Amino acid sequence: MSGVEIAGLTVIGHDGPMVKPIDAAIAPGRTLAIIGESGSGKTLTAKSLVGLLPRGFRAEGTVRIGERTLDLDAAQPAWRAVRGGTVTLLLQDPFTSLSPVHRCGDQIGWTLDAAAGRRLPRAERDRMVAERLAEVKLPEHVARSFPHQLSGGMRQRVAIAAALAADPQLIIADEPTTALDASNQAEILDLLRTVQRARSLCVILISHDLGMVRGRTDDVLVMRHGDVVERGATATVLADPQHPYTRALIEADPTMTISPQPAAVSAPRDEASPLLRATGVDKHFGDRQVLDGVALDIAPGQIAGVVGESGSGKSTFARCIAGLESEDAGSIVFDGVPLAPGRRSRTPEQMQIVFQDPYSSLNPMMSIGAILREALRVAQRPATEVAELLETVGLPAEFARKRPAELSGGQRQRVAIARALAPRPRLLICDESVSALDVSVQAQILALLMRLRDELGIAILFISHDLAVVRMLADTVTVLWNGRVVETGTCAQVLTEPRHEYTALLVAAANRENTAPTLDSPKKD
Amino acid sequence: MTAAIDLLSTPTRRRRRRPSATVIFAFAVLAVAAFAVVFGGVLYPDAMRQDILSGLLPAGSPGHPLGTDELGRDVWAMTVAGAASALIGPVCVAVGSMILGIVLGTHAGYERGWLDVVISRWTDLLLALPVLLAAIVVSGVFGGGYWVTVVLLILLFSPSDIRIVRAGVLEQSARPYIEAARMLSLSRWRVMFRHILPNVSTLVLTNVMLNVAFALVAFSSLSFLGVGVPPGTPDWGRQLTDNRAIMFDNPAAVIVPAVLIILVASAVNLVGDWAGQRLSQVGKAL
Numbered sequence: 001m002s003g004v005e006i007a008g009l010t011v012i013g014h015d016g017p018m019v020k021p022i023d024a025a026i027a028p029g030r031t032l033a034i035i036g037e038s039g040s041g042k043t044l045t046a047k048s049l050v051g052l053l054p055r056g057f058r059a060e061g062t063v064r065i066g067e068r069t070l071d072l073d074a075a076q077p078a079w080r081a082v083r084g085g086t087v088t089l090l091l092q093d094p095f096t097s098l099s100p101v102h103r104c105g106d107q108i109g110w111t112l113d114a115a116a117g118r119r120l121p122r123a124e125r126d127r128m129v130a131e132r133l134a135e136v137k138l139p140e141h142v143a144r145s146f147p148h149q150l151s152g153g154m155r156q157r158v159a160i161a162a163a164l165a166a167d168p169q170l171i172i173a174d175e176p177t178t179a180l181d182a183s184n185q186a187e188i189l190d191l192l193r194t195v196q197r198a199r200s201l202c203v204i205l206i207s208h209d210l211g212m213v214r215g216r217t218d219d220v221l222v223m224r225h226g227d228v229v230e231r232g233a234t235a236t237v238l239a240d241p242q243h244p245y246t247r248a249l250i251e252a253d254p255t256m257t258i259s260p261q262p263a264a265v266s267a268p269r270d271e272a273s274p275l276l277r278a279t280g281v282d283k284h285f286g287d288r289q290v291l292d293g294v295a296l297d298i299a300p301g302q303i304a305g306v307v308g309e310s311g312s313g314k315s316t317f318a319r320c321i322a323g324l325e326s327e328d329a330g331s332i333v334f335d336g337v338p339l340a341p342g343r344r345s346r347t348p349e350q351m352q353i354v355f356q357d358p359y360s361s362l363n364p365m366m367s368i369g370a371i372l373r374e375a376l377r378v379a380q381r382p383a384t385e386v387a388e389l390l391e392t393v394g395l396p397a398e399f400a401r402k403r404p405a406e407l408s409g410g411q412r413q414r415v416a417i418a419r420a421l422a423p424r425p426r427l428l429i430c431d432e433s434v435s436a437l438d439v440s441v442q443a444q445i446l447a448l449l450m451r452l453r454d455e456l457g458i459a460i461l462f463i464s465h466d467l468a469v470v471r472m473l474a475d476t477v478t479v480l481w482n483g484r485v486v487e488t489g490t491c492a493q494v495l496t497e498p499r500h501e502y503t504a505l506l507v508a509a510a511n512r513e514n515t516a517p518t519l520d521s522p523k524k525d
Numbered sequence: 526m527t528a529a530i531d532l533l534s535t536p537t538r539r540r541r542r543r544p545s546a547t548v549i550f551a552f553a554v555l556a557v558a559a560f561a562v563v564f565g566g567v568l569y570p571d572a573m574r575q576d577i578l579s580g581l582l583p584a585g586s587p588g589h590p591l592g593t594d595e596l597g598r599d600v601w602a603m604t605v606a607g608a609a610s611a612l613i614g615p616v617c618v619a620v621g622s623m624i625l626g627i628v629l630g631t632h633a634g635y636e637r638g639w640l641d642v643v644i645s646r647w648t649d650l651l652l653a654l655p656v657l658l659a660a661i662v663v664s665g666v667f668g669g670g671y672w673v674t675v676v677l678l679i680l681l682f683s684p685s686d687i688r689i690v691r692a693g694v695l696e697q698s699a700r701p702y703i704e705a706a707r708m709l710s711l712s713r714w715r716v717m718f719r720h721i722l723p724n725v726s727t728l729v730l731t732n733v734m735l736n737v738a739f740a741l742v743a744f745s746s747l748s749f750l751g752v753g754v755p756p757g758t759p760d761w762g763r764q765l766t767d768n769r770a771i772m773f774d775n776p777a778a779v780i781v782p783a784v785l786i787i788l789v790a791s792a793v794n795l796v797g798d799w800a801g802q803r804l805s806q807v808g809k810a811l
Contacts, residue, residue, distance in 0.1 A: 324704055348709045361701035365723040365807065374719075378709045403807075419705060 002066055003027045004170050004202045009061035009072075011044045011053065011226075019045050019226045021061065026170070026219075028200040031193075033213040033234060035249070036223035037438040042206045045223075046172045048072060049204070050089045051079035065202075066169045084166040085115045090192075092175040094155035098147040105129045105143025108162045115166030132161040135198075136191060153184035157191065164195060170202045177212065181309040181465060186509050189216050208438060210253045211468070214238055222246045252443035273336065275300045275459050276321065276351075276427055281330035283316055283483075290316045291327070292483045296461075298427065303453055303460040305474030305491070307467050307506065313483040314463045318431045321461065322346075322353045335426070348378050352420035356432035358412035362404040368415050369400030375422035389418040393448060410441035417448065421456075428452070429461045434469060446473055467510040471495060479503045544799060551795035558789050561608035565759075572606035572759050573598060584777040592775040594768050600778045604785065607759035611782075612789065614675050614753075615740035619733045621679035626686025627729065631717045633687065634694030645691070648684035656681045657746060664752035674753050678743060682736055689732055693725035727805045734797020738790040745786050761786055 004026040011019035019041040026032045036042040048059035051074065059072040065086050071078065083089075091097040098107060108129045113119055120128070130140050136157040147155055156176065163171055173192065177185040193216055196203050205217055213220060213234060220237050222230040222245065230243040241247045274297040283291040290313045298304045308314040319325035321332060326341035339345045355361045362371060372390070373383045387397035393414040404412055413433060420428055430449065434442040450473060452458055464470050470477055470491075477494045479487040479502065486500040498504040544552075576597030584592040584600075591600035633644040656678075663677050664670075697703060698721065706716045722729075747753030748762025756763070761782035768778040 322708060324707065343707055343710070346710075352708055353705070355701040355704070357701060361705055363702045363706075363720055363724070365726075366720075374711070375709055378711070416705070420708075423709065 002169070002200075003030075004066075005062075005064040006049075007062045009045065009048065009059065009063060011041065011048050011057055011059050013044075013057050017226065018057065019048075019223075020228070022221070022228055024219075024221060024231075026202040026204070028169075028202060029197055030219070031196065031203040031205055031217040033217035033220040034204060034206045034223060035208065035210065035213060035220055037208055037249075037440065039225070040223040041226040042223050043174055046089065046174050046204065046206050049170075049172055050083055050087055051076065052089065080114070084111050084168065086168055087170040087172065088163045088166070088168040090159060090163045090171055090173040090176050092178050094147075094152055094159050094180070097159055098155055100147055102146075103143065104145055104147060104150070104158045105133075108132055108143070108158070108165050111162050111165035128165070129161075132165050133158075135164065135195060136161045151184075152180050153188060156180060156184075156188050160188075160192065160195070164199070167199075168201070170204065171196070172204045172206070174206045175208070176205070178207075178209070185212070210238065210249060210439070222249070248440055252440035274298055275302075275335055276461075277331075277333045278317075278321060279331050279333075281317065281320055281332065282328045283313070283320060283325065284328055290483050291320070293330070294480065294483070294485055296478055296485075296488070298459050298461060300426070300459055301453060301457045302476065303449075303462055303474045305470035305477045306461065306463045306480060307465065307470050307477060308480035309465055311482075312480040314465075314480045315431055317480065318353070318429050318461060318463050322351060322429055324353070348423035349425060351427040351429055352423065352425040353429040353431060354413070354416050354420050354433040356436055358409045358416060358436060359404075361416045362412055362419075364404050366403075367400065368402050368404070368407075371415065371419055372400070372422060375419045379423035381422065389422060390415075392421060392452075393418045394444075408441075409437055410444060413437060413441075413445055414448070417445075417452075421452070421458075424456075425458065427459045427461060429463070431463045432465065433462075435464065435466065442469070449473065467495075467506050471510070479506065548795055548799045551792035551799075554788055554792035555796060558608055558612060558785075558792075561605050562612050563609075565606045565608045569599075569602035569606045572602040573757060581771060581774055583775050591777040591781055594764075594775065594778050595771055600764075600775070600781065603759045603764060604761070604781055607761050607764060607782065608785075610671065610754055610758055611741070611744065611761040611786070614671065614678075614744050615737050617675050618678040618682055618740040618744075619736035621675070622682035622736060623686050623729060623733045625679065625683040626690045626732075627722065629683075630687040630690025631694050631722065634691040635698055635713070635717050635721065641691075644687060648687045651681060651684040654681065656743060657750075660743070660747055661750060661752055664747070669752045669755070671754055671758075674744070674747060678740055682740065686732060686736070689728055690725060693728045694721050697721045697724050727801050730804060731797050731801035734793050734800070737797075738793045741786060741790050741793070 004024075006022060006024045008021045008023065009019070010017055010021050022045060024032055034042045034045060044053065044057065047053050048057075049063060049070070051072070053059060061072065063070040063072065068082070068086055070082060070087075074082075098104070105126070109120070109125050112125060112128055126143070129143050133140060133142055138154060138157050138161070142150065142154065142158065147158070150158065171192075176192070177188050180188060189212060192203065195201070205213065207213055217234045220232065220234045221228050222237070222243065224245050230237060230241065230246045237246065238250065241250055276296070276298040279295045281291050281294040282289070294313070294317050296304065296306070296317075306314050306317065316325055320327040320341070323339070323341070323343035323346040332339045334346075334350055362368075368390075369386055372386045376383055376385055376389070386400050390397055390399055395411065395414050395418070399407070399411070399415070404415070407415065416433075428449075434445050437445060446469065449460060449462070453460055462470060462474055474491050476489065477487075477491050478485055479494065479500065481500075481502045487494055487498060487503045494503060495507055498507050576593070579593065579597045581595050581597070582589050582593045584590065586592055589599050589601070591604070593599055594603075629644050633641040659681060660674065660677050664674060667673055694717075703716060703720060706720050711720075744753050745762030745765065748760050749766045751766060754760040754763050764782040765779060768775070772779050
């Protein structure tokens with residue numbers, strides 16, 4: 001008997017069942033995807049399989065991994081014998097899942113010791129650690145490195161090496177790439193796939209990202225509010241979803257739909273008079289140069305995308321334009337008027353910004369109505385227009401009485417957009433405004449932004465690390481890399497014929513998520 | 526897309542917690558103390574009347590449930606009448622020093638720059654002074670008196686308030702909602718006092734309550750040392766000093782005010798903690 005069999009797995013919390021009975025079977029060398037949004041119970045399911053449920057939760061059902069039947073109610077000492085050798089969990093965030101004060105080699109070694117049930121002799125342990133590192137394509141010297149000396153992608157490889165160390169039969173990967181940059185995500189997933197095939201491992205891949213799941217998994221379970229709403233072979237489910245929720249998820253995912261190029265509403269593109277023209281913008285933080293001669297033009301009514309990875313300077317650039325940060329050199333001209341660095345030279349009617357984190361961008365002590373009234377007062381608009389503002393962003397007027405804590409992330413982001421729209425700005429800066437949201441909510445906010453551009457003729461500077469999202473929305477794309485513009489042009493131009501190798505990498509990463517199924521057609525057993 | 530909205534909404538629930546028995550008891554203690562502060566003087570206008578003929582009586586004597594002191598003054602009447610001077614001062618100190626803390630701390634934390642440097646060094650200087658010693662020296666030089674002591678303690682209590690408010694403001698200032706307020710070109714005062722201050726109100730309230738308890742003890746200590754409340758005024762700290770000598774003849778004369786100081790100080794702390802927790806729930810989910 002090999003493979004994994006799960007029958008009637010239930011997770012019970014304080015207020016009754018959080019995850020309703022799940023049945024699944026995974027053959028050796030195959031991958032099961034569990035898809036769902038935050039709160040769907042996918043992570044609880046994963047944790048129940050490794051005995052790491054939070055206090056107050058317990059699991060029921062039968063789980064067989066290889067020859068071993070798990071006792072889901074077992075005490076922690078019993079679980080310790082199961083974890084590592086039989087089943088192992090690969091966590092989301094490689095930045096916190098490794099111990100910062102221990103060398104990577106030691107952290108892999110612990111799992112080896114635990115699996116062997118004794119302290120391995122140093123030479124043998126070093127040899128095994130080197131083998132595991134080679135398996136995840138890391139050089140041997142990484143064993144002596146501390147996690148902070150490695151990049152996010154390398155850290156996640158170390159975590160995979162540690163997870164594989166004790167030869168488990170089942171790996172549960174809980175959003176293993178969400179914390180990584182686009183170009184790293186695909187590599188990590190492909191690595192996981194290679195290792196899995198080589199070792200005939202069973203893998204459960206938990207994700208909210210359909211693009212990731214496509215082509216990298218064999219079967220899929222779609223979960224919502226603790227229920228499995230749809231299941232089947234990944235290709236079948238994605239090609240022909242039966243449940244409306246699955247359809248909503250697929251529609252919402254930017255990588256799953258063929259980019260509906262904005263129907264070139266292209267407001268009269270007068271090259272001579274851009275709404276915003278930034279040239280040669282430089283910015284240092286101490287000794288570090290974050291922006292080096294960055295230039296960008298935005299025409300009235302245009303959506304300009306700026307793409308780059310974390311640390312590329314894209315947020316700093318947006319903040320310089322907004323005046324929240326002062327550039328060291330360069331010029332920013334808005335509608336023909338040069339703006340001095342800093343907020344004082346700018347008015348609320350010129351531009352507004354929507355931030356990434358909807359949870360901290362609204363004052364928690366103020367009601368939605370008070371937040372919007374304040375913004376309206378700035379523009380000398382009557383307070384009665386609160387309802388109108390809420391309607392513009394697709395929220396009912398009753399929301400004025402609520403406090404931010406009563407709203408979901410997507411609703412808060414709508415309120416943040418409504419506040420930004422209150423002074424009727426001509427430019428809206430979106431700094432990663434959709435990256436903290438679930439895919440379906442993300443799609444709603446993107447649709448809202450496009451509608452605002454069409455209806456209000458507002459220009460949008462859209463900052464993102466996600467090329468797939470930018471491609472859906474933007475007219476032009478500027479690619480930032482290490483504080484420099486490496487590529488700029490219309491969306492179609494940059495995406496179809498990238499000139500810089502970094503852009504090519506980004507495009508390839510975004511496309512791979514789309515095209516993978518043709519390279520790899522799984523069949524159901 | 527509307528279908529998706531319905532599909533993806535998750536219900537949230539709110540839970541209300543009732544105050545514990547300890548907190549209810551603390552509230553009761555404060556209510557009784559507040560009653561004594563307001564009506565103590567009215568109930569016993571001549572609490573300080575001496576009756577040398579009867580002299581010292583132990584607790585339980587007819588007409589004097591807690592006995593009398595050496596000068597024949599009724600301990601119960603003095604204790605009730607003494608609540609006002611024992612409690613008003615500390616409350617003024619805690620509130621006054623917090624007003625200083627809010628004004629200076631908010632500016633230091635939000636404006637930064639030279640203002641922050643000046644204010645921060647000033648608090649360092651004040652923090653380096655031992656509170657009681659400084660109070661004794663200043664009272665000695667300026668002749669003391671109740672309200673001199675209040676002003677002095679406000680000054681000496683303010684640095685910790687300034688620091689705490691400054692740290693809270695500093696933390697809030699970096700939040701996106703403050704940057705959004707800056708994007709609306711709101712005035713500095715509006716950002717500081719409408720946006721930031723309510724979000725540090727938990728810190729403010731908790732600290733005021735803590736300081737009431739500290740000031741209560743500090744006042745009693747000063748009265749005990751003979752610098753806070755002038756002789757002839759009913760006051761708990763004063764009672765401790767005056768009745769030290771008769772501790773074995775009428776223990777109630779010392780124990781009652783001492784226990785009350787401890788009880789009120791603890792009650793203020795408990796209520797402060799409870800209110801702080803309640804307040805920090807406002808604006809939070811679940």
